[in-house]
Structures are given as C-alpha cells and as structure tokens.
Amino acid sequence: FFSNILCPQVFLATKEDAEKAIDAAYDAQTRWEETPPNDRIRLLSCLAACIEDEKEDLMESLIQESGTTRRWAKWEIDTAIRYFYEMAGWGRKIGGETLPSDQRGGILSVEWKSIGVVGARIPARQPFLFLVRKVSQALIVGCAVVVKM
Numbered sequence: 826f827f828s829n830i831l832c833p834q835v836f837l838a839t840k841e842d843a844e845k846a847i848d849a850a851y852d853a854q855t856r857w858e859e860t861p862p863n864d865r866i867r868l869l870s871c872l873a874a875c876i877e878d879e880k881e882d883l884m885e886s887l888i889q890e891s892g893t894t895r896r897w898a899k900w901e902i903d904t905a906i907r908y909f910y911e912m913a914g915w916g917r918k919i920g921g922e923t924l925p926s927d928q929r930g931g932i933l934s935v936e937w938k939s940i941g942v943v944g945a946r947i948p949a950r951q952p953f954l955f956l957v958r959k960v961s962q963a964l965i966v967g968c969a970v971v972v973k974m
Contacts, residue, residue: 843973850942850969858939858967865965866916872961873909876902883953891950905957912961919966939967947974 838846876883880902887898921936945959956972963970 843971846971847942847944850971854939854942854969857964857969858941860967862916862919865967866913869909869913869916869961869965873906873913876906876909880906887953901953905954908954908957909961912965916965937966941968943968943970945970945972947972949974 883902884895884898887893887901888895893901919937921934924933924935926933943959943963945956945963947956947959956974960970960972
C-alpha cells in the first residue's frame with residue numbers, strides 16, 4: 826500500500842567514498858583493538874541508549890522503508906536495544922579458555938580476539954537486527970567495521 830509520502834533521499838556512495846571508509850577503518854583498527862573492555866562495553870551500551878532515545882523515529886523509518894507493521898517495527902527496535910546491551914555484557918566474558926584435547930593428555934588453549942577490520946554487507950530490505958548483530962559482535966571483540974548496505 827502506497828501512501829504517496831516521499832521517503833528521505835538516500836545518496837549512493839562512490840568508489841572513492843568506500844575507499845575512504847575502508848582506509849579510516851584500517852587507521853582506527855589498532856586503537857580500537859587496544860581499547861580496554863570497559864570502553865567497548867560503554868560504547869555498545871551508549872549505542873543501545875541512542876537507539877532507545879530515537880526509538881519512535883527509527884520505528885517510523887522502518888515502517889516507511891520496509892512497509893512493516895508498527896508492532897513488528899517496535900519488536901525489532903526493542904530487540905536491537907536488548908541485543909546491544911547483551912553484547913556489551915560479553916565484553917567481560919571475552920578472553921581465553923582451556924579445553925580438553927583429542928590428544929591423550931593434551932589441552933587446547935583458545936583465545937578470543939580481534940581479527941582486524943570487518944566488512945559487513947547488509948542486503949537490501951534486511952531487518953535492522955541483521956545490521957545490529959553483525960556490528961555489535963565485531964565491535965565488542967575489537968574489530969573496526971565498514972558497513973555496505
């Protein structure tokens with residue numbers, strides 16, 4: 826159903842814009858990877874709070890852009906807020922662990938750490954949560970993120 830309401834304009838990024846974003850992510854990667862867990866936790870909590878503050882506008886954007894219902898948009902935004910808070914909680918849990926090995930008497934040492942810059946491609950018309958899940962998981966472990974939508 827079309828309401829004849831003009832949606833906001835979206836400008837396409839140029840190849841140069843994409844290269845600048847990627848360069849900026851690589852420039853920020855080392856600093857972000859070395860950022861203490863408390864600061865990463867604070868950032869994800871802040872993102873959750875920002876989404877909460879803009880909840881009504883974000884819901885309207887989702888409704889206009891995807892044609893979803895208000896009920897679904899509310900659920901999606903509420904879930905995104907909870908997910909950012911949940912991932913922030915992982916900031917204290919990420920580290921290493923020791924596991925039993927298949928080799929007799931051996932052990933495995935596993936360390937969870939940043940893999941560097943992450944490219945997150947979000948296909949058209951995907952739920953907002955698709956973006957939230959990709960970005961929050963990368964940020965909490967210390968990866969800079971470049972998003973292509």
